Amino acid sequence: MHTYSRRRFAVAALACAVAFAGNPAAEAGAGLRTRGEQVVDEARKRYLVPDARVKADVDVLRSALGEVKRGRSVAFNLNAGRARIASALGVLGRAADAEAVLAQWAGLVADRARAGSSSYLDRERRFFGAFTTPLAVLAQKYPNSQAKYWLKNTPAQVLDVVFAAATPDLPADQLYAYAYLEGLVDYVRDRIGLGKKAGDPTDAQLRSVSVTGPIFGYDYLGTDRFFLDMYASRVPGRNFLPYDPGRVVLDTRRNEKGTLVESALFPSLTAGLQGEAAMLRRRRALFLADARAYGYATPTRDELVYWTYVYYNVGEFNGQLKKYAGRRRLGDWMAKGEYPNSIKALESWRMLRDMAIFPR
Incomplete structure (x- = not known):
């Protein structure tokens, strides 16, 4: 399992792969949105688009204030700022606050000679704080979340496959968080041809x-030990797989530790996500068995999300529960920020939960 991109090999391989036209969305009835389309549409309408529009207005405001501080085109920038304030507050549904915010803006312009003083900087921070978007609030609440970046790089048809591979004990929002953290976001960008430093994809892309x-x-799902998991003696992963593992092509790689691992070349994204889900469900089952065996309380949903990824990313033999049996609670590791990759998974999932864009 990994949380960094293994893209150099994968990009070359994808260029040679045969891609067939196809989209689970086509299975939906005419005029009906798939679940993937619903999530993407909600994310854009309620979070991504308003955030981008407000950011564009705020960027102009910051530039205008910078010009004002230097004494350049003061009257022009004062009026330009007023227009952007009205635009941003309109997007945020806070037009009623316009009078107060416009007064703050006028005060900053009028007192430009004091720019740089602590009192001026404090007023400036309060002014720009008026344009905090719902997405920015969540990003501040969950600083380790990668959900914003993921959602910008999520095609509805990929999300439809996530829904198809999800199960009652591994819901779509959790599988999405794990899969995108493991590299599914890189798969999307590589298929489009976007490098790591390139901008956001277009809708057409x-x-x-x-x-x-x-x-x-x-490369893209973190199924490094797929066959080892599928044929494990303790809770075989094939028990969670809806197809015969023999359908999957063995892909032997040398991982970052120099160890040879038996991963898989899946015939499709659906099969790949089902394979990843089977591994995740197996690791979750192992965690739950260990938690019971060592006397821990029944895990909360947050603890379940966190510890599933500890067992997936760090490994099933991490030994933490046995080592601290009777001395720590399951939430202690989370509270102390241990296992940073699992904290990323947890905070990303929490942000998605708070966004309430996945159907319940």
């Missing part, structure tokens, strides 16, 4: 991503 071509689990 997202729609172009195929979900029917083969996918390397080692």
